[in-house]
Structures are given as C-alpha cells and as structure tokens.
Amino acid sequence: MSDLEELPSRYRANLINSCTGYKSLNLIGTQDSDGNKNLAIFNSIIHLGSNPALIGFTFRPLTVQRDTYKNIKETGVFTVNHVQEVFIDKAHQTAAKYPTNTSEFDAAGLEAEYLEGTLAPFVKESNIKYSCTYVNEYPIIENGCIMVVGAINALYLNESFIAPDGWIDLVKANSIAGIGIDGYVKGVAPIRYEYAKPETKPQKK
Numbered sequence: 001m002s003d004l005e006e007l008p009s010r011y012r013a014n015l016i017n018s019c020t021g022y023k024s025l026n027l028i029g030t031q032d033s034d035g036n037k038n039l040a041i042f043n044s045i046i047h048l049g050s051n052p053a054l055i056g057f058t059f060r061p062l063t064v065q066r067d068t069y070k071n072i073k074e075t076g077v078f079t080v081n082h083v084q085e086v087f088i089d090k091a092h093q094t095a096a097k098y099p100t101n102t103s104e105f106d107a108a109g110l111e112a113e114y115l116e117g118t119l120a121p122f123v124k125e126s127n128i129k130y131s132c133t134y135v136n137e138y139p140i141i142e143n144g145c146i147m148v149v150g151a152i153n154a155l156y157l158n159e160s161f162i163a164p165d166g167w168i169d170l171v172k173a174n175s176i177a178g179i180g181i182d183g184y185v186k187g188v189a190p191i192r193y194e195y196a197k198p199e200t201k202p203q204k205k
C-alpha cells in the first residue's frame with residue numbers, strides 16, 4: 001500500500017474514515033442560552049463505561065464555528081438521538097453548515113421535543129435517545145480534535161426493544177450504522193453469544 005500521506009486528501013479521508021469499521025450514528029441536540037436549537041450528526045460516539053454511565057465523542061478542530069460545542073459549553077447539556085432508517089436523509093442534511101440562528105430541526109425537517117424538563121431538544125422521530133450532562137473534555141493534541149465526555153442522565157426507548165437482560169435490539173429499533181462520512185447501513189438479525197470463558201466453547205444464546 002502506498003504512503004498514506006501521498007494520497008489525495010479526500011481519498012485519504014474516505015479511506016481512513018472507513019477503515020476503522022462501522023460507526024454509531026447519532027444526532028446531537030443542543031440549545032444555546034438564547035433558545036436557538038441546534039442538531040448535528042456525529043459518528044464518533046462511543047461507550048466509555050457503564051458505572052457511571054459515560055459516553056464520549058470527538059469534535060473536529062475548532063477552526064470554524066462549531067455550534068454543538070459552543071452550546072454544550074454554554075448550557076452543560078445535550079441529547080443523543082439514534083439515526084433511524086426512515087430519516088437517514090434528514091439526519092445527513094444536519095451536517096450542512098447552517099447559520100447559528102437557523103435550527104437544523106427546521107432546516108432538515110425533524111421535530112424537536114423536550115422530555116421531563118431537559119434543557120436540550122430531543123429528536124421526536126428517534127426511537128432511542130438519551131440526555132447527557134457535560135463532564136469533561138480532552139484535547140487530541142496531535143490533530144486539534146477534542147474528545148468530550150458526557151454522563152447519561154435519562155434513557156428513552158420502547159421497552160419492546162430491550163431483552164430481559166438489558167441488551168437493546170438495535171435492529172428491531174431500526175437504528176442504523178455508518179461507513180465513513182456518507183455511507184449508511186442497516187443491521188441484519190443479530191447473533192448473541194454467552195460470556196466467553198477459557199474452559200467453554202463459543203455458545204449461542
């Protein structure tokens with residue numbers, strides 16, 4: 001394979017964005033202190049631990065206005081909403097650079113809702129969503145990105161998606177995954193396995 005640095009930048013970006021595997025796809029909902037709503041798609045949300053329940057995600061360098069980051073710093077709260085098959089196109093559109101006073105909810109055609117007094121808007125159409133409080137951030141000093149850490153406050157989903165042991169069937173919920181920065185993919189029937197132990201063979205549940 002050729003030197004990565006010699007590849008044309010767009011090609012390299014697509015290649016590197018895809019090679020790390022399928023991504024979670026979520027819309028992050030925020031609001032500024034003047035009440036301007038914001039919604040943007042992120043493919044970098046990861047699990048950072050269950051006790052306490054933490055998630056993390058990365059922001060690209062703050063070389064341009066990043067409303068999501070600004071709003072989270074201003075208010076300390078945000079919502080995370082799974083992207084689902086029926087609104088992939090709308091979710092993708094939230095990546096467009098709209099002015100601060102334009103709500104991506106309106107621009108993309110998604111409905112904002114506020115649940116139990118949370119100060120950040122949720123996506124009504126989304127089947128799995130949760131509210132978070134800003135906890136901390138860590139600079140990725142090598143490239144200027146920032147990893148933000150959030151604590152999960154409240155999780156909203158239909159109980160029919162949850163297995164008796166708490167596992168969520170993301171396929172049943174129609175949540176989708178991402179490839180690179182512009183590819184969207186549906187899940188297929190999941191296969192679950194029993195906890196792996198050295199003395200037992202892989203055992204399907």
Ligand SMILES: Cc1cc2nc3c(=O)[nH]c(=O)nc-3n(C[C@H](O)[C@H](O)[C@H](O)COP(=O)(O)O)c2cc1C
Binds near residue numbers: 066094
């Ligand atoms: C599929 C997809 C995934 C994205 N993931 C991220 C991400 O993880 N981090 C990021 O900073 N931007 C990401 N973006 C770009 C943001 O969605 C885009 O910059 C958006 O305009 C940010 O909105 P804001 O300025 O209102 O915060 C992604 C875009 C797409 C299409």
